[in-house]
Amino acid sequence: MMHPMWQGPLVAPGGNRQSPIDIRVRKSVFDPHLKPLTPDYDPRTCSQIWNNGYSFLVEYDDTTDKSTLKGGPLEDNFRLCQFHFHWGESNAWGSEHTVDRRLFPAELHMVHWNSDKYSRFEEAVMEENGLAVIGVFLKIGKRHEGLQKLVDVLPAVRHKDSVVEFTRFDPACLLPTNIDDYWTYAGSLTTPPLTEAVTWIIMKQHIEVSHEQLAVFRSLLFTSAEEEVQKSMVNNFRVQQSLQGRTVRSSFT
Numbered sequence: 410m411m412h413p414m415w416q417g418p419l420v421a422p423g424g425n426r427q428s429p430i431d432i433r434v435r436k437s438v439f440d441p442h443l444k445p446l447t448p449d450y451d452p453r454t455c456s457q458i459w460n461n462g463y464s465f466l467v468e469y470d471d472t473t474d475k476s477t478l479k480g481g482p483l484e485d486n487f488r489l490c491q492f493h494f495h496w497g498e499s500n501a502w503g504s505e506h507t508v509d510r511r512l513f514p515a516e517l518h519m520v521h522w523n524s525d526k527y528s529r530f531e532e533a534v535m536e537e538n539g540l541a542v543i544g545v546f547l548k549i550g551k552r553h554e555g556l557q558k559l560v561d562v563l564p565a566v567r568h569k570d571s572v573v574e575f576t577r578f579d580p581a582c583l584l585p586t587n588i589d590d591y592w593t594y595a596g597s598l599t600t601p602p603l604t605e606a607v608t609w610i611i612m613k614q615h616i617e618v619s620h621e622q623l624a625v626f627r628s629l630l631f632t633s634a635e636e637e638v639q640k641s642m643v644n645n646f647r648v649q650q651s652l653q654g655r656t657v658r659s660s661f662t
């Protein structure tokens with residue numbers, strides 16, 4: 410059963426570029442003009458991790474251009490502000506995007522905002538070229554050594570609104586080895602405010618995490634410490650949205 414909050418509006422009022430979507434591989438269009446993606450992250454900008462009642466967010470200091478993303482489909486320079494995940498109660502589902510209807514157990518989102526055109530995330534989130542989110546699929550396999558530092562602190566943010574200091578984490582360790590092969594399309598945030606501000610960049614290559622690591626994600630709670638009934642933080646993904654005539658481009662043939 411999808412967690413009620415995640416039914417959300419099926420399509421934001423008047424929305425024609427909503428996310429997530431199913432990526433139909435044979436319908437995607439190779440674009441030879443797409444450049445390689447150039448993430449350049451400084452682990453020293455990592456500041457804290459907190460449970461916002463939807464997911465857990467690892468937040469980065471985005472007051473300067475120290476952790477940036479350029480290239481790929483992007484015309485401008487984008488600043489990393491946070492990353493988070495979506496996952497299921499079972500390994501059979503959990504991702505927001507799908508590839509030819511294939512579901513993954515979880516999906517990583519690395520959220521960036523356009524620092525050439527806007528001065529803060531809250532401003533960029535309202536603009537159609539305001540955000541760039543990298544999506545990476547997670548599969549169950551070998552333990553992800555880089556992720557373990559994050560998994561080890563999750564019990565400290567078990568409840569909604571809990572926060573702990575979290576520093577010197579290089580988000581690049583969560584990217585797949587090949588970041589040149591990706592799909593990209595114009596979409597929206599999949600959690601509030603659901604604004605149609607996102608250039609999505611979905612990696613073709615997944616990363617592997619162990620079953621035990623994902624089980625720790627599932628030990629988090631949607632609910633705050635005061636609430637009598639505790640609800641496990643699982644199935645925190647949005648239902649898929651209609652493509653509404655959009656084209657998904659690929660950087661590879």
Ligand SMILES: NS(=O)(=O)/N=C1/NCCO1
Pocket residue numbers: 518520542597598599600601602
């Ligand atoms: N799942 S998502 O599209 O990245 N959603 C959000 N909301 C605020 C930042 O990222």
Ligand SMILES: [Zn+2]
Pocket residue numbers: 493494495518599600
């Ligand atoms: Zn997300």
